[in-house]
Amino acid sequence: MEGSSLNLTLKIWRQKNAQDSGKFATYNVSDISTDMSFLEMIDVLNEQLITKGEEPVAFDHDCREGICGMCSMYINGRAHGPWNGTTTCQLHMRAFKNGETITIEPWRAGAFPVIKDLVVNRSAFDRIIAAGGFVSVNTGNAQDANALPIPKDDADASFAAAACIGCGACVASCKNSSAMLFVSAKVSQLALLPQGQPERIDRVLNMVKQMDEEGFGNCTNTGSCEAECPKEISLDNIARLNREYLFATLKK
Amino acid sequence: MSSKLDAKIPEGQLETKWSQYKSSVPLVNPANKRSLHIIVVGSGLAGSAAAASLAEMGYKVKVFCFQDSPRRAHSIAAQGGINAAKNYQNDGDSVYRLFYDTIKGGDYRAREGNVYRLAEVSTSIIDQCVAQGVPFAREYGGLLSNRSFGGTQVQRTFYAAGQTGQQLLLGAYSALERQIGLGNVEMYSRHEMLDVVQIDGTTRGIIARDLVSGKLERHFGHAVLLCTGGYGNVFFLSTNAMGSNVTAAWKAHKKGAFFGNPCFTQIHPTCIPVSGDHQSKLTLMSESLRNDGRIWVPKAQNDTRKATDIPEEERDYYLERRYPAFGNLVPRDVASRAAKERCDAGYGVGTSKMAVYLDYASAIERYGKQQATKIGEHNADKKRITELGKEVVKEKYGNLFDMYAKITGENPYEVPMRIYPAVHYTMGGLWVDYNLMTTVPGLYALGEANFSDHGANRLGASALMQGLADGYFVIPYTIGAYLSTQIREKAIPTDHAAFVEAEQKVQATLDQLMNIKGTKPVDYFHKRLGKIMWDKCGMARSESGLKQAIADIRALREEFWKDVRIPGAQNELNPELEKAGRVADFIELGELMCVDALNRNESCGGHFREEFQTEEGEALRDDDNFKYVSAWEFKSTGNFELHKESLIYDRIKVSQRSYK
Numbered sequence: 001m002e003g004s005s006l007n008l009t010l011k012i013w014r015q016k017n018a019q020d021s022g023k024f025a026t027y028n029v030s031d032i033s034t035d036m037s038f039l040e041m042i043d044v045l046n047e048q049l050i051t052k053g054e055e056p057v058a059f060d061h062d063c064r065e066g067i068c069g070m071c072s073m074y075i076n077g078r079a080h081g082p083w084n085g086t087t088t089c090q091l092h093m094r095a096f097k098n099g100e101t102i103t104i105e106p107w108r109a110g111a112f113p114v115i116k117d118l119v120v121n122r123s124a125f126d127r128i129i130a131a132g133g134f135v136s137v138n139t140g141n142a143q144d145a146n147a148l149p150i151p152k153d154d155a156d157a158s159f160a161a162a163a164c165i166g167c168g169a170c171v172a173s174c175k176n177s178s179a180m181l182f183v184s185a186k187v188s189q190l191a192l193l194p195q196g197q198p199e200r201i202d203r204v205l206n207m208v209k210q211m212d213e214e215g216f217g218n219c220t221n222t223g224s225c226e227a228e229c230p231k232e233i234s235l236d237n238i239a240r241l242n243r244e245y246l247f248a249t250l251k252k
Numbered sequence: 253m254s255s256k257l258d259a260k261i262p263e264g265q266l267e268t269k270w271s272q273y274k275s276s277v278p279l280v281n282p283a284n285k286r287s288l289h290i291i292v293v294g295s296g297l298a299g300s301a302a303a304a305s306l307a308e309m310g311y312k313v314k315v316f317c318f319q320d321s322p323r324r325a326h327s328i329a330a331q332g333g334i335n336a337a338k339n340y341q342n343d344g345d346s347v348y349r350l351f352y353d354t355i356k357g358g359d360y361r362a363r364e365g366n367v368y369r370l371a372e373v374s375t376s377i378i379d380q381c382v383a384q385g386v387p388f389a390r391e392y393g394g395l396l397s398n399r400s401f402g403g404t405q406v407q408r409t410f411y412a413a414g415q416t417g418q419q420l421l422l423g424a425y426s427a428l429e430r431q432i433g434l435g436n437v438e439m440y441s442r443h444e445m446l447d448v449v450q451i452d453g454t455t456r457g458i459i460a461r462d463l464v465s466g467k468l469e470r471h472f473g474h475a476v477l478l479c480t481g482g483y484g485n486v487f488f489l490s491t492n493a494m495g496s497n498v499t500a501a502w503k504a505h506k507k508g509a510f511f512g513n514p515c516f517t518q519i520h521p522t523c524i525p526v527s528g529d530h531q532s533k534l535t536l537m538s539e540s541l542r543n544d545g546r547i548w549v550p551k552a553q554n555d556t557r558k559a560t561d562i563p564e565e566e567r568d569y570y571l572e573r574r575y576p577a578f579g580n581l582v583p584r585d586v587a588s589r590a591a592k593e594r595c596d597a598g599y600g601v602g603t604s605k606m607a608v609y610l611d612y613a614s615a616i617e618r619y620g621k622q623q624a625t626k627i628g629e630h631n632a633d634k635k636r637i638t639e640l641g642k643e644v645v646k647e648k649y650g651n652l653f654d655m656y657a658k659i660t661g662e663n664p665y666e667v668p669m670r671i672y673p674a675v676h677y678t679m680g681g682l683w684v685d686y687n688l689m690t691t692v693p694g695l696y697a698l699g700e701a702n703f704s705d706h707g708a709n710r711l712g713a714s715a716l717m718q719g720l721a722d723g724y725f726v727i728p729y730t731i732g733a734y735l736s737t738q739i740r741e742k743a744i745p746t747d748h749a750a751f752v753e754a755e756q757k758v759q760a761t762l763d764q765l766m767n768i769k770g771t772k773p774v775d776y777f778h779k780r781l782g783k784i785m786w787d788k789c790g791m792a793r794s795e796s797g798l799k800q801a802i803a804d805i806r807a808l809r810e811e812f813w814k815d816v817r818i819p820g821a822q823n824e825l826n827p828e829l830e831k832a833g834r835v836a837d838f839i840e841l842g843e844l845m846c847v848d849a850l851n852r853n854e855s856c857g858g859h860f861r862e863e864f865q866t867e868e869g870e871a872l873r874d875d876d877n878f879k880y881v882s883a884w885e886f887k888s889t890g891n892f893e894l895h896k897e898s899l900i901y902d903r904i905k906v907s908q909r910s911y912k
Contacts, residue, residue: 017824035527037659043532043775050773050828055819058827060320062493064533066655067418068324083658090658115464116825123441126321130433134426135385139305139724142376142383146340149394159387159412162419166323195385 006032006093009101010045012057015114022114024103034094038081039064039071041093058117066090066230069165072172073118074105079169079228087167087230107172111179111215122168124214125182131210132203133186135195154192161188163231170225170233176217181225183211184241185233191244201248208245257510257883257897260685261365266903270369273686274729278736285310288735289743291458291473293445293500295322297417297424297716298699299479301723304427307436309728311735314471315428316440316460318495318830323425326481326493327719330417331538331652333399333409334716336374341398345406347371352904354714357403357583358679358707359857359873360906361513361881363899365686366704373725374717378410380724384423388412400543401712403583403911409713414538414652420716424723443469444830445500446761448476448507448695449754455694456744457751459758463830466823468755470746474738475694475731478504479723482678482700484517486838486845487790488782490675491523491536497834498841501682501701509690510883510895512683512703514841515849518710518858519791520676521587524659524669525607534674535659537610538652539712542580544615544645545669547571547587549608553598559609559668570594578911585709585858585871586911588673592791593869595672602670611668616641673791677715679706679858680848683883683897687730688722691883694734698722703881708857762822765832770815774831777812781805781835781842789846794862798850805843806890812839844884844892851894854878866908875906 007030015022029045036044039061046056062070071088075081081091096102104118112120162185170181187204190196196203219238226235262269280288288311292303295317307313317325339345350371355362378396382388388410389397398407412419431437442463449457449470457472483498484490505511522537548567555562570590572579582590591608594600601607620641624632632640642665646653656664682690682697684704689696699719706714744751788794788801812835820826855864855871856878864872881897 033528033530035661036530037532040530040532044530047773047775050817050819051771053819056828058825062319062324062495063326063329064494065329065491065535066658067329067415068319068326068493070319070324085654086658090655092658092661094661119825122320126323126429126432126439126441129323129426130429134430135383136430137380137383137427138308139301139380139427139728140376142379145338145378145382145388146395148382150390151394152390152392155387155390155394158385159389159419162387162412162422163415165418166321189387190385193385193387195383 004034006034006096006098008032008096011101011103012118013105014057014117017116018113032093034092036093037064037089038073038075038091038093039089058119060119061089064089067165069167072107072120072167072169074107074172076103079107079172080230085230085232087165107168109171109177111177112168112171122166124216125166125168125179127214128179128183128207128210129186132199132206135190136199148194150193158189158192161185161192161233161237164233165231167230169228169230171216173224173228174217175222175224176220178219178225179211179214179216180219180238180241181229181233181235183207184237187244188237188240191240200244201251204241204244204248205252256691256885257683257895258685259363259897260687261363262686266364266368269365270372277729277733280732280736280739282310284739286312287743288312288738289314289473290731291316291471291476292479293458293477294325294479294481294701295425295428296325296327296479296481296699297421297719298701298723299325299477300421300424300428301720302477302479302698302727303437304424304431305724305728306731307431313431313437314440314473315437316443316445318442318444318463320441322428322439322441323422325421326496327421327716328418329493330716331414331536332401332540333411333416333713334377334420334720335401335408335711335713336378336410336717337371337408338375338378340396341407343406345408349406350374350408353404354705354711355707355904356909357711358709359871359909360707360875360879360901361516361856361899362705362707364901364903369726370705370718370721373721376725377717377720381420381423384427386412386419386423388419399540400581402539402542402581402587403578403711409540411540414540414649417716420720424720445503446758446833447503447754449751450507450692451744451748451750453693455692457746459754464825466821466826468758470751470755472744472746474735474741475696477696477698477727478682478701479698480701482681483838483841484675484678486781486842487675487785488778489526489531489534489786491520491534494533497837499834499837501697502837502841504682504690504692504695506886508692509695509697510683510885511680511844512881512883513680513708513848514845514884515789515852515859516679516708516857517675517845518584518677518679519588519673521584521591521673522610522671523674523676524656525602525604525672535655536674536676537656537669537671539584541610541649541652544648545580545610545612546614547580547608547610549594549599549601559601559611568599575911582911583709583711588791589860589869591673607670607672609668610671612645612664613668616645616665619644677710679703679708679710683881687733688727689734696727696731698727708859761833762829765816765829765836766818766822768813768816768818770817772815772817774816774818774828774835777808777816778831778835778838780808781839784808785842785845789842789849792860792862793849795850798846801846802843802850805839805846809839812836840889843890847892848882848884851882852878873908879906
């Protein structure tokens with residue numbers, strides 16, 4: 001498809017470090033091809049800034065193919081911008097109109113402190129996984145893979161939950177900064193599989209405990225996490241997490 | 253054979269080398285493990301698997317990654333699958349056949365002993381991953397599903413839709429996080445290794461930079477494992493992640509670790525073509541798409557009709573025509589060169605004319621008919637069959653088709669995809685022996701960072717296999733051979749002169765970079781390097797081109813160190829400073845790649861020298877003169893000495909590779 005080009009105004013959150021209070025700065029970019037990805041548009045801006053002797057905008061990004069979960073921009077009031085089921089790196093400039101003003105902010109959540117500009121600290125997610133998001137099987141302990149047949153529907157449902165990329169869009173989109181969608185995706189993946197059964201009770205209790213300690217908010221079922229999730233992780237997982245948690249507390 | 257290279261391949265029959273090795277390698281008792289420190293740099297499949305396994309065994313482990321979380325390492329982006337010789341499909345697969353396919357696919361430039369071990373442990377990988385809860389694709393009977401990949405005639409590839417790398421990495425990451433939670437691993441994310449520390453020629457730790465505070469840190473280790481991936485980003489445009497880099501491996505190289513086969517680069521045939529100068533990276537369309545997709549160009553040159561308007565008889569399915577036995581599933585190097593040949597000859601498609609079609613129309617029709625029969629719609633019309641076929645294709649490849657649509661704005665269910673080869677993987681890497689140790693005692697390289705298993709061309713779905721084999725099943729044994737000699741060595745305090753000196757040198761380089769205060773951003777230099785490499789050390793290479801490239805790269809290096817502009821300060825998060833250090837290393841590596849390509853006066857696998865080809869345009873090896881691994885020793889910047897490790901084939905008869 002032949003692209004055209006855009007002139008845009010960007011309002012971008014600039015914050016020197018965690019201590020700085022931060023503010024919006026306004027920039028103009030021109031001749032942006034509609035074939036560019038959103039991050040390539042930011043690359044163009046940064047090249048302009050460096051050439052002018054100004055500091056480029058710091059932002060997290062790595063694979064640029066929608067799977068590593070590193071990119072994390074809040075664009076025009078939506079996590080990862082206007083396209084559903086899409087990470088910022090896969091968002092392309094054909095989503096925007098010539099002359100448009102685009103507002104870009106970092107994830108906003110108490111548990112995700114800003115490091116610089118659009119870069120936030122999401123290590124709370126790692127600590128939640130470390131609290132129980134695994135099957136305790138040491139290397140070398142496994143039986144033959146086909147000795148454990150798993151119904152295709154269960155395997156598919158587990159895979160759908162496991163597609164979470166840990167980007168944190170769910171938290172950023174939630175008015176309570178809840179991490180329930182993230183936690184429920186991992187709890188569901190393992191609860192749906194026979195391998196996850198031995199630790200099923202401790203897993204959900206420990207992960208939820210860690211989630212609370214990290215300062216994530218409660219879930220009030222607004223569904224914004226599901227709407228903004230770039231991997232379209234279903235809200236059904238939160239329902240399953242609630243059932244798992246209730247079951248576990250009754251068992252303990 | 254160079255006296256400095258001892259591959260340490262165990263004696264004995266090929267089939268029993270590894271099992272005999274395992275039963276005779278020295279062990280380290282549990283009490284001693286607790287006081288042995290291991291540093292793992294990189295948290296992809298090799299790094300996470302190694303760190304988790306070693307911590308489970310009782311070693312004290314530190315892991316470093318430059319990303320904000322170990323889960324984001326670029327292994328996560330692998331799409332299509334992982335090979336294993338399970339023979340679940342009962343189609344004649346075996347450990348030997350996987351071994352044979354890998355050696356042949358690598359165009360007879362890999363070691364028999366290493367590759368056989370890889371094939372042997374491949375089956376345990378699948379078992380381990382399933383036990384961790386990795387949700388592989390399954391059949392309705394509940395058993396694991398397989399598909400085909402290039403260069404093989406069996407179905408041995410296990411997969412999780414188009415996200416196999418993600419699921420395998422999350423499995424290894426969860427094992428790693430479990431060990432972090434248990435206190436057996438200390439994790440350092442947003443850290444970059446900037447040098448290795450040696451005392452009396454032995455590896456004793458690393459210098460790392462905390463990328464948030466900018467502070468340099470010293471870390472002691474009895475052994476250091478570099479699991480830092482490949483160096484495809486030397487080409488600027490590649491399918492690698494933006495942060496993928498050679499810095500850790502290059503610093504190790506400059507400290508004495510030989511670099512093996514640096515010119516062996518894999519150009520992947522099916523990537524989304526470049527759309528303009530703004531392009532920052534290229535996106536792969538999984539090789540699994542060649543299971544069902546058919547590759548073609550118009551039979552007429554400069555045909556400007558839309559793909560769907562070109563009738564069947566005016567299409568050239570050139571892979572099926574040239575390679576009837578393997579068809580669209582020839583190995584990557586062969587498929588890439590064939591695409592380049594057609595485009596160079598004027599048959600390319602799209603606005604740039606540097607693309608070929610990957611067409612799903614016939615697969616959609618075939619699957620549609622199957623599905624109609626399956627659900628009892630025996631009188632389904634063409635429209636209904638297409639509809640059913642699209643549903644099947646969506647289930648198999650939906651995420652890849654969606655990605656294509658987002659990037660190109662075209663609907664691949666309706667029009668054929670346009671694809672072109674792009675840099676994807678590097679078979680070359682740090683030279684290692686059978687133990688995965690480099691030429692420096694205590695310094696190891698695992699996964700894509702080493703050179704060991706893929707020869708001159710890697711087969712699809714074998715990178716995940718190798719990363720996990722090295723991490724889960726090889727290093728836990730082989731590291732004992734070295735650490736058993738280290739049990740009397742106490743942890744060395746990091747105020748030791750060697751640490752101080754190493755840190756000062758790193759600091760001096762950072763100061764030097766910041767003080768250039770030139771006029772051009774880092775990317776300006778990176779893009780120029782990439783263009784030199786792609787034009788002259790890419791899919792086709794020649795003596796004159798490589799000589800020119802070496803001169804151009806030297807000039808670029810001078811210019812970089814005079815004119816790069818790095819904004820900001822050192823004591824803060826400074827992505828431009830990070831990039832500058834990496835590009836400086838890429839420039840030095842680029843020269844070595846060209847030097848290696850120039851030395852290798854033959855064509856093999858992904859290394860294609862225009863002077864050395866058969867009449868049919870296939871790679872022409874010279875086994876009499878080049879059946880060796882090139883292992884380069886760093887002498888000084890731009891000055892490398894070649895050491896040769898002869899390749900000995902006891903089991904496999906070396907022959908001209910044929911996929912016809």
